[in-house]
Amino acid sequence: MSSLRFARSAFRARPSAFSAPFQRRGYAEAVSDKIKLSLTLPHQTIFKSAGVVQVNIPAASGEMGVLANHVPSIEQLKPGLVEVVEEGNASKQFFLSGGFAVVQPDSQLSINAVEAFPLEDFSSEAVKSQIAEAQKIAGGSGSEQDIAEAKIELEVLESLQAVLK
Numbered sequence: 001m002s003s004l005r006f007a008r009s010a011f012r013a014r015p016s017a018f019s020a021p022f023q024r025r026g027y028a029e030a031v032s033d034k035i036k037l038s039l040t041l042p043h044q045t046i047f048k049s050a051g052v053v054q055v056n057i058p059a060a061s062g063e064m065g066v067l068a069n070h071v072p073s074i075e076q077l078k079p080g081l082v083e084v085v086e087e088g089n090a091s092k093q094f095f096l097s098g099g100f101a102v103v104q105p106d107s108q109l110s111i112n113a114v115e116a117f118p119l120e121d122f123s124s125e126a127v128k129s130q131i132a133e134a135q136k137i138a139g140g141s142g143s144e145q146d147i148a149e150a151k152i153e154l155e156v157l158e159s160l161q162a163v164l165k
Contacts, residue, residue: 033068036108037084039094039116046116047084047092055109056083057101058159068107075101079159081119082111093119095163097156124164131157 037055039047055066058080077099084092099113134157137150 034107035066035068035070036106037111038109039082039084039111039113041113041116047094049084049086051087052084052109053087054085055111056081056085057111058082058096059101066101066103066109070103070107070109072105073103075103077101077111077113079156081163082116095119095122095160119163122160122164124161127157127161127164131161 033053034050035052035055036050037047037052038045053067057064057066057075058078059075060078061075063080064075077096079097080095082094082096084094086092094116096111096113096116099111099116102110102112104110131154134150134154138147138154140147142150
């Protein structure tokens with residue numbers, strides 16, 4: 001039996017699986033206007049709150065703002081700034097080197113990163129000196145692995161420098 005013929009016979013055999021009505025959200029439903037955020041590293045959770053108004057993330061497809069009831073999605077994150085806006089327009093900023101953000105249907109946002117630090121932990125002078133060191137290694141005659149690591153470090157440091165300006 002060909003695969004197309006098999007798929008058609010399977011579809012005819014179980015039409016009840018496809019005839020369930022779609023669930024739709026009505027206007028009268030009460031919805032929360034807050035996001036439940038978790039910013040997690042492999043070894044610890046650095047931020048967790050149930051009262052977040054908005055989270056701005058550096059998605060690989062472009063900067064993205066997440067509000068309550070956002071469309072569920074999974075986004076790859078590039079090195080950049082995560083801004084957490086809490087009630088009263090208070091905000092916290094974290095720099096992360098990359099990771100993933102998962103937006104779930106019940107206004108839950110999970111950000112998983114390998115490295116993330118509060119932005120106030122960085123000084124622009126230290127970042128400039130680290131960029132100079134990484135540029136020397138990336139342009140030097142070291143091993144292929146050292147050059148590749150220096151280029152990755154340079155990308156992250158340049159993103160950090162752009163955020164600190």
